[in-house]
Amino acid sequence: MTAMNLNRLAYFAAVVDTGSFTRAAERLRITKAVVSQQVAELEREIGTSLLIRTTRRVHPTEAGRMFHARCILILREAEDAFGELAQVAAEPTGTLRITAPNDYGITKVVPTVTAFTARYPACKVELMLRDQTVDLLSGEVDMAIRVGWLEDSGLQARKIGSFRQILVGCAGFADQIAAARDPEDVAALPFVANMALKEPLLWQFSRGDLERRAVRMQAAIAIDTTPAVLAAVLAGAGISVLPDFLVADLILSGHLVHAAREWQLPAGGIHAVYPAARFRPAKVTAFLAMLVDGEKQQ
Structure with missing residues (x-):
């Protein structure tokens, strides 16, 4: 078989x-003609x-x-190979693909993405905000930001910070x-x-070292x-549990009220998660x- 043309895969x-x-x-x-011709040639090559x-x-x-699915992995490996060479010059390049939850993504990740692309103009960023967990082993994402409690997934993780859960109402x-x-x-x-959570209705309250409810x-x-849960709470739909990075300023301004202040809810972690690999592209290292x-300055 002849050597595969990476451009045709792309x-x-x-x-x-x-x-x-x-x-x-x-x-x-x-041009469209080039794409059509090269894809047709690819089909001929592999038969x-x-x-x-249609x-x-x-x-x-x-x-x-x-x-x-195979092409995505091959192209990502090729991109990482070029990225490894670029790392010699210690200058991040290429497209960084990140996924993060809606709330933390809007509040924290978007400002960092803006600062990152300003500092490293040779980099582009694709940020996907979704509350559902994305499979990092698919090769379509370089890094995921996960808020909460990590499950053992065989991935590498670095703790970025932590957060408190707060029961609030308008x-x-x-x-x-x-x-x-x-x-x-x-x-x-x-x-x-919040239906994005595994247990949206059952909550564990504690007070001191001994009391648990x-x-x-x-x-x-x-x-x-x-974010939609927060909007509903602000509109007077009811109370809910929300992370402190989303509601702290609203409590200080009086728009939200902290309920059952003497009781605490479990605190969680904020982690950057990425596939296990010997080589970590400069773009990932620099963004992280x-x-x-940014978290340390909060």
Whole structure:
């Protein structure tokens, strides 16, 4: 078999990712004719149809889907190889792909991304904000920021910081919150459940070293992203548990009220997680350093 042309792999991957020869050409900044010709040549080389072409969209065949997953890994390895060479000059280059939860991503990661691209103009950043866990072993993401409690996944992790969980309600609930001094009293108030959590209704309260209370809330509203839960609480929908980095300023300003202040909820960690590898691209190392520095300054 002849040596594989990496450009053809990139052209094919772009077509699958965008679902269109035209959009793939726009992404790659080349002509549609070149993309079509090179993908056709790739199919001839391997002797298999990779794409189903219709008038509206291009879909991968079953073989195409399998080959696309391999292409992503091959192209990422090639990019990392060039990145390793670039690291000799200690200057991050290439595209850094990060995923983070909505709340922490908006509050902390976006400002760091802005500062990072200003400091390293040879780098681009693709930031995906989602509360669902992304599989890092797919090769599509360089680093994930995870807020909460890490599971043993065989990945490498570095702790960036920590956070407290705080039970809050809007100022309109101030009287009811003041009267609800114990966790059981709080459970009688309308609750906004965060469905991005594994246990959105069951909460473990503690006071001192000995007192523990497990309380199950009754959801008035259930929402699947943390920023939307905050918006509902501010609008007066009920109380909820939210991370301190999201609500601390709102408590100080009086927009939110801290409920059951004598009781604490479990604190969590903030970690950067990435696939285990001997080589860590300069772009990952540099971004992580900036994110850690930003947390230390808080």
